[in-house]
Amino acid sequence: MTEIKGGVCAPKGFSAGGIRCGIKPSSSKKDLALIYSDKLCDAAAMFTKNIVKAASVQLTQKNIEGEKLRAIIANSGNANACTGEAGMDAAKRMVQSIANESQIDTSEVAVASTGVIGVPLPIDLIEKNVSVLKNSLRSDEQGHLDALEAIMTTDIRKKEIAVEIEINGVPVRIGAMAKGSGMIHPDMAAANNSAKHATMLAFVTTDAAVEKSALNSSLRNAVERSFNCTTVDGDTSTNDTIIIMANGEAANAPIATGSADYEVFSNALEFVCVSLAKMMARDGEGATKLVTVTVSGAKSEKDARIIAKSVASSSLVKAACFGADANWGRVLCAMGYSGVEFLPENVNVSFKSEAGEITVCENGGSVSFSEEKAKEILSKEEIEILISMKEGSAAASVWGCDLTYDYVKINGDYRS
Amino acid sequence: MTEIKGGVCAPKGFSAGGIRCGIKPSSSKKDLALIYSDKLCDAAAMFTKNIVKAASVQLTQKNIEGEKLRAIIANSGNANACTGEAGMDAAKRMVQSIANESQIDTSEVAVASTGVIGVPLPIDLIEKNVSVLKNSLRSDEQGHLDALEAIMTTDIRKKEIAVEIEINGVPVRIGAMAKGSGMIHPDMAAANNSAKHATMLAFVTTDAAVEKSALNSSLRNAVERSFNCTTVDGDTSTNDTIIIMANGEAANAPIATGSADYEVFSNALEFVCVSLAKMMARDGEGATKLVTVTVSGAKSEKDARIIAKSVASSSLVKAACFGADANWGRVLCAMGYSGVEFLPENVNVSFKSEAGEITVCENGGSVSFSEEKAKEILSKEEIEILISMKEGSAAASVWGCDLTYDYVKINGDYRS
Numbered sequence: 001m002t003e004i005k006g007g008v009c010a011p012k013g014f015s016a017g018g019i020r021c022g023i024k025p026s027s028s029k030k031d032l033a034l035i036y037s038d039k040l041c042d043a044a045a046m047f048t049k050n051i052v053k054a055a056s057v058q059l060t061q062k063n064i065e066g067e068k069l070r071a072i073i074a075n076s077g078n079a080n081a082c083t084g085e086a087g088m089d090a091a092k093r094m095v096q097s098i099a100n101e102s103q104i105d106t107s108e109v110a111v112a113s114t115g116v117i118g119v120p121l122p123i124d125l126i127e128k129n130v131s132v133l134k135n136s137l138r139s140d141e142q143g144h145l146d147a148l149e150a151i152m153t154t155d156i157r158k159k160e161i162a163v164e165i166e167i168n169g170v171p172v173r174i175g176a177m178a179k180g181s182g183m184i185h186p187d188m189a190a191a192n193n194s195a196k197h198a199t200m201l202a203f204v205t206t207d208a209a210v211e212k213s214a215l216n217s218s219l220r221n222a223v224e225r226s227f228n229c230t231t232v233d234g235d236t237s238t239n240d241t242i243i244i245m246a247n248g249e250a251a252n253a254p255i256a257t258g259s260a261d262y263e264v265f266s267n268a269l270e271f272v273c274v275s276l277a278k279m280m281a282r283d284g285e286g287a288t289k290l291v292t293v294t295v296s297g298a299k300s301e302k303d304a305r306i307i308a309k310s311v312a313s314s315s316l317v318k319a320a321c322f323g324a325d326a327n328w329g330r331v332l333c334a335m336g337y338s339g340v341e342f343l344p345e346n347v348n349v350s351f352k353s354e355a356g357e358i359t360v361c362e363n364g365g366s367v368s369f370s371e372e373k374a375k376e377i378l379s380k381e382e383i384e385i386l387i388s389m390k391e392g393s394a395a396a397s398v399w400g401c402d403l404t405y406d407y408v409k410i411n412g413d414y415r416s
Numbered sequence: 417m418t419e420i421k422g423g424v425c426a427p428k429g430f431s432a433g434g435i436r437c438g439i440k441p442s443s444s445k446k447d448l449a450l451i452y453s454d455k456l457c458d459a460a461a462m463f464t465k466n467i468v469k470a471a472s473v474q475l476t477q478k479n480i481e482g483e484k485l486r487a488i489i490a491n492s493g494n495a496n497a498c499t500g501e502a503g504m505d506a507a508k509r510m511v512q513s514i515a516n517e518s519q520i521d522t523s524e525v526a527v528a529s530t531g532v533i534g535v536p537l538p539i540d541l542i543e544k545n546v547s548v549l550k551n552s553l554r555s556d557e558q559g560h561l562d563a564l565e566a567i568m569t570t571d572i573r574k575k576e577i578a579v580e581i582e583i584n585g586v587p588v589r590i591g592a593m594a595k596g597s598g599m600i601h602p603d604m605a606a607a608n609n610s611a612k613h614a615t616m617l618a619f620v621t622t623d624a625a626v627e628k629s630a631l632n633s634s635l636r637n638a639v640e641r642s643f644n645c646t647t648v649d650g651d652t653s654t655n656d657t658i659i660i661m662a663n664g665e666a667a668n669a670p671i672a673t674g675s676a677d678y679e680v681f682s683n684a685l686e687f688v689c690v691s692l693a694k695m696m697a698r699d700g701e702g703a704t705k706l707v708t709v710t711v712s713g714a715k716s717e718k719d720a721r722i723i724a725k726s727v728a729s730s731s732l733v734k735a736a737c738f739g740a741d742a743n744w745g746r747v748l749c750a751m752g753y754s755g756v757e758f759l760p761e762n763v764n765v766s767f768k769s770e771a772g773e774i775t776v777c778e779n780g781g782s783v784s785f786s787e788e789k790a791k792e793i794l795s796k797e798e799i800e801i802l803i804s805m806k807e808g809s810a811a812a813s814v815w816g817c818d819l820t821y822d823y824v825k826i827n828g829d830y831r832s
Contacts, residue, residue: 052752084781117745236753315649323828329533336468337652365500412739
């Protein structure tokens with residue numbers, strides 16, 4: 001597997017574009033994006049489990065039932081959530097407008113929105129600019145970058161990746177973009193499940209030929225180990241959406257579940273999703289650090305993930321990371337209220353970064369360690385909290401960030 | 417019911433005291449407290465459900481099994497949690513020292529600790545000063561205040577209350593003190609349950625004669641509707657403890673479960689616990705506001721409480737309260753990921769304070785409202801988020817606070 005340029009435009013047969021139609025108050029920021037495939041794609045998606053779902057989520061859940069897509073249209077600056085019937089009408093008109101423009105069926109269009117909740121979507125601005133949007137499509141990296149810029153809200157960093165792998169000697173590509181900085185605590189399920197909401201959007205394209213069931217299971221496994229293992233503020237949004245489109249242009253023999261090809265493809269997709277998830281955590285609102293919590297020696301991967309997410313979500317642990325304070329007691333505390341049963345006396349905790357590694361807790365109790373060294377380790381931009389449990393052999397990692405003054409500042413008055 | 421002075425010393429037959437023995441780094445702050453009854457009391461207690469429990473919690477859970485107590489000894493500045501066998505040994509010596517000093521059985525002594533986790537408790541300092549502690553006992557309000565001061569950590573405000581009620585014409589008193597400012601998300605269960613942890617301590621005294629079963633159920637109901645409905649930072653501590661001692665000095669006919677007297681006593685105890693819980697939320701680390709979330713029209717009181725706690729715990733809602741930003745979409749979002757099933761289109765939300773009340777969401781959607789008026793309402797020190805659901809007739813309130821720069825500051829380097 002090699003990383004390549006181009007994002008969602010890297011795989012054959014995909015183009016993308018992004019423009020400003022005027023949804024965002026800022027006078028210059030792009031706010032309308034389109035990802036387009038020359039031919040009809042097999043598609044799979046997952047959505048927030050939040051009971052309160054944006055109109056765009058509800059409509060895309062319906063359109064994805066056919067498991068076929070040609071286009072994804074997305075806007076930033078407005079979540080089109082909690083906007084009643086008018087919101088659903090706006091989502092439908094958004095889909096209709098690009099379907100008409102492209103002369104494709106509305107069922108082949110997915111729609112996504114992100115931004116403030118509860119404000120009516122100015123659909124007229126979108127309809128007025130949809131042909132400009134269509135004409136902005138490019139199959140090169142710039143098209144990808146324009147679309148990516150158009151889905152960003154409080155994001156500071158661009159979240160994108162593309163890889164090339166070989167399926168039976170045939171080169172196959174996977175490209176992706178994501179947005180997400182706040183209201184990030186994804187808990188996504190397949191379209192047919194009841195679904196939650198946290199504003200992260202991720203769009204993945206591939207020119208691989210993949211059987212529908214394989215595409216679905218591969219996506220679920222990747223999301224379970226990536227986005228669903230990420231937290232910024234514990235708030236699961238109303239708009240979380242991840243969509244993958246596979247157009248088969250690479251002309252490989254269709255990938256079937258359980259095959260060796262499936263493993264290769266699934267590992268690559270997981271790598272892509274994990275990479276984006278880590279970028280999201282690192283770019284968490286106000287974050288100064290990426291905090292990776294890894295639990296090993298757990299009874300099951302699920303237990304490990306629940307414990308790691310509890311620690312990564314703890315306001316006290318996050319604040320201690322910000323202060324580079326080796327307050328390991330808060331780590332054990334957060335493990336203890338995770339809901340997973342375990343023996344505290346089996347727990348070891350150490351902190352790690354490029355500055356080194358230091359054990360701060362052994363067998364659930366204190367060990368003498370150098371506060372200065374711990375502070376040096378925790379002062380780096382990427383830190384790890386390593387927890388070992390002696391309860392079993394399962395492990396999992398969760399990606400989060402520190403809690404800072406800027407998080408409070410950004411969210412104290414988000415709408416103005 | 418009338419509020420009176422005196423705290424835990426208000427009921428007949430109780431005395432209290434507090435001294436400095438040197439656990440806290442500060443050179444002046446009290447850190448060792450004692451609450452004492454002239455005669456043996458019936459007692460009930462509840463403890464954190466955190467798997468990781470302080471040694472003091474584990475020992476008091478054992479001592480409370482006899483449901484009889486004479487004394488509560490408590491220290492601040494050190495949680496005596498995650499300190500292994502040495503921690504349990506220290507807790508036992510703490511109990512032994514005051515038992516010897518008072519010539520009572522160790523099974524009649526409860527012990528509680530609060531402060532930093534994972535640091536060995538300097539038990540020698542406690543043993544050295546235990547006779548000074550015993551001699552500091554006073555049956556007047558000053559004794560209560562000395563003890564209260566000695567259990568405070570990051571608390572800024574004193575949390576205390578005392579009330580007098582009439583049981584069958586006999587005047588009966590209930591007095592209480594509490595501490596708790598950070599690591600506050602209590603989830604307490606009776607001693608025999610498996611238990612979580614969040615550092616809140618509450619000690620209640622009463623001169624009422626109450627049958628054991630009545631004392632237990634009355635405490636459980638009160639805690640369920642007070643401390644377990646309070647959150648500052650979502651972190652359920654390793655030391656949360658509430659203990660009630662009833663010495664029967666009021667000489668009323670013993671209160672039996674289900675009687676009219678039981679209702680009177682239970683309502684008074686609930687009032688006492690709710691009052692302390694609200695003081696705790698208002699005094700949350702860095703908090704500038706008390707935020708009361710009330711859900712009505714829910715299918716069950718449990719559903720209402722889960723939804724209200726989800727909203728009060730949301731970092732985004734808390735930050736919006738700090739910024740006086742009427743971001744009601746975050747309220748619906750937090751309701752939506754609470755885990756309770758409901759119809760968003762049945763939800764109305766309004767904000768209320770001494771400046772007035774304003775409806776910001778009707779039937780799950782936006783309504784036009786004055787942003788200026790909303791800002792004025794949300795700028796007050798005590799604000800309410802009122803949620804109605806049209807799903808049933810149950811209601812519940814949860815008390816929380818805003819998320820501020822100072823919360824981050826206080827917890828960025830708690831130990832120094």
